[in-house]
Amino acid sequence: MNKCLIVGRPNVGKTAFLLSFSRYLGLKDIEIKVRTSDGSIHSRKRRLEDAYSELVQSSPHTTQELQSVVLKLPVGKGYRVFELVDSAGLIDGVHANPVIRAAIAQTIEAIAAASVVAHMFDAALLGSAGYSEGIGQVDRDLFEYAKLQADYFILANKMDLSGAERGLELIRSTFHQVPVFPVSAKTMEGFKEVKRHVSRLV
Amino acid sequence: MRPAYTNSRQIYQELAKGNLGTVEALHALRLLQANGSVSTLPASAGDPTGKPNNALEELNKLIGLEAVKKLVEEIQAFVQIRRYRQEYGLKAEPLVLHMIFKGNPGTGKTTVARILGALFKELGVLSKGHLIEVERADLVGEYIGHTAQRTREQVKKALGGILFIDEAYSLARGGEKDFGKEAIDTLVKAMEDHKDELILILAGYRREMEKFVQSNPGLSSRFPIILEFPDYNLTELMEIAKLMVKEREYRLSEAAEKCLYNLLKNQVDNYDENRGNARLVRNLVERSIRRQAVRLTRAGQFDRNSLTVLTEADILAAAEGAE
Ligand SMILES: Nc1nc2c(ncn2[C@@H]2O[C@H](COP(=O)(O)OP(=O)(O)OP(=O)(O)O)[C@@H](O)[C@H]2O)c(=O)[nH]1
Ligand SMILES: [Mg+2]
Numbered sequence: 001m002n003k004c005l006i007v008g009r010p011n012v013g014k015t016a017f018l019l020s021f022s023r024y025l026g027l028k029d030i031e032i033k034v035r036t037s038d039g040s041i042h043s044r045k046r047r048l049e050d051a052y053s054e055l056v057q058s059s060p061h062t063t064q065e066l067q068s069v070v071l072k073l074p075v076g077k078g079y080r081v082f083e084l085v086d087s088a089g090l091i092d093g094v095h096a097n098p099v100i101r102a103a104i105a106q107t108i109e110a111i112a113a114a115s116v117v118a119h120m121f122d123a124a125l126l127g128s129a130g131y132s133e134g135i136g137q138v139d140r141d142l143f144e145y146a147k148l149q150a151d152y153f154i155l156a157n158k159m160d161l162s163g164a165e166r167g168l169e170l171i172r173s174t175f176h177q178v179p180v181f182p183v184s185a186k187t188m189e190g191f192k193e194v195k196r197h198v199s200r201l202v
Numbered sequence: 203m204r205p206a207y208t209n210s211r212q213i214y215q216e217l218a219k220g221n222l223g224t225v226e227a228l229h230a231l232r233l234l235q236a237n238g239s240v241s242t243l244p245a246s247a248g249d250p251t252g253k254p255n256n257a258l259e260e261l262n263k264l265i266g267l268e269a270v271k272k273l274v275e276e277i278q279a280f281v282q283i284r285r286y287r288q289e290y291g292l293k294a295e296p297l298v299l300h301m302i303f304k305g306n307p308g309t310g311k312t313t314v315a316r317i318l319g320a321l322f323k324e325l326g327v328l329s330k331g332h333l334i335e336v337e338r339a340d341l342v343g344e345y346i347g348h349t350a351q352r353t354r355e356q357v358k359k360a361l362g363g364i365l366f367i368d369e370a371y372s373l374a375r376g377g378e379k380d381f382g383k384e385a386i387d388t389l390v391k392a393m394e395d396h397k398d399e400l401i402l403i404l405a406g407y408r409r410e411m412e413k414f415v416q417s418n419p420g421l422s423s424r425f426p427i428i429l430e431f432p433d434y435n436l437t438e439l440m441e442i443a444k445l446m447v448k449e450r451e452y453r454l455s456e457a458a459e460k461c462l463y464n465l466l467k468n469q470v471d472n473y474d475e476n477r478g479n480a481r482l483v484r485n486l487v488e489r490s491i492r493r494q495a496v497r498l499t500r501a502g503q504f505d506r507n508s509l510t511v512l513t514e515a516d517i518l519a520a521a522e523g524a525e
Contacts, residue, residue: 037218038338038339038342039339039344040344090224091224092223092224092225093223093224093225094220094222094223095220096407098218098220098369098372098406098407099372099375101217101218101219101220102218104217104218104224105214105215105217105218105227106214106218108213108214108217108224108227108228108231109210109214112210137225138224138225138228141224141225141228141229141232142228144228144232145228145231145232145235148232148235149235
């Protein structure tokens, strides 16, 4: 089964997207497969809204393992089944917490196993007036590496917030020749385009 | 030999251990993808894996680590005196040499463990004195019974030497149902079964180790020796850098030395997460050497002097690559 891996910095909305996109495709209850960094696998069944309030948090490094949902996309007369995988947020340097480091290593390792990589940004943060750091090194390197490994596209998330348009522009002017989809994991804006694009890839 | 990344697994492991940052790991992976392998540097003269003739001498050559050196000397004296006392039929304290090492990455824990192995071999406490370095992933298995089996395998490899468990607290991470507990139980049993042929060292961050010991009351009596590895200070980091440069038969230009000093000072002053980390100094030095090679190749400069000098530009280029 093809894997579409969502990667990006902490708190950009990866988990929110995983769950919202599942809801968008019609799921109400989901089974989340969790793969921890030491290799064990287990499954959690939840109502979607319960999973959302449990797994989506405003603090960084919430997700510390790979968690995935199997999704069905209508293609032609039939369906295509693929695995949408959420991962741990990436940072530039070395994290002091060994558990988070292991999760980051696991995420990087997962890139090689994915057939599609969706690289997510927080467009609202990038575009906000007080944010001067711009697009960081890890995102630049991720871009360079991931597009060698898989079909690659960018999700500019949190488009429902003010400033996001500016962030989107920054993303588009930094990363050339790759598809960039403005979305909101909150309002599901832009999901139609993502769905169409992913259907062609998986 | 410094690690040459010939496969991506090594890179993932170094990333998890904290020897590589995410950015560096992605670079390395890209290089690996592009070339099939990444260039290597010759092994250095002072490589700690080299066999020391005299372990204590080797230890004393290390920069800093004064408290560690003192304690190791005490342990050596104690072992020797105990032996003499036995010869006179005097009461001898049981010899329990399991240890806890507390400190940040890059503060010399593995190096000291390796030297201790050699020392205990010299003293006749251990038959081989080799070091087996493991972490949670090497011990914990995937189903009931698997963990005990894997842990016993590692113990077996370490018999006659030292079993060094990095980030030992991660074994206690998952709570009651986690296989980590099975690993701990197996280790405790191995310590009894192989009392005279195995030394265990539990290592990790200071705070996490202290919590781990506190929450496992049996541990402190089983691991009576505690060594603290403080972060290196600025002077020590500079000494380490200079020694590394010298061992590799290079030298720093005056400006390069100043530049390096300022870089390290910046880290120390800003309480950078990586301050006091000798491994980062080593990375910086090694990267500078590669930058120098690129610079000389571009300039077509191959005279002896140019080949030995690292300039400010090399250091700066190396530091930039590290960001
Ligand atoms: N307004 C708005 N908020 C969002 C959106 N997507 C996510 N968030 C919020 O951003 C925060 C982080 O969301 P998560 O989905 O947990 O982010 P993550 O990328 O999975 O974070 P880590 O797991 O920590 O790496 C939460 O407070 C979400 O409610 C969005 O499209 N719009
Ligand atoms: Mg998350």
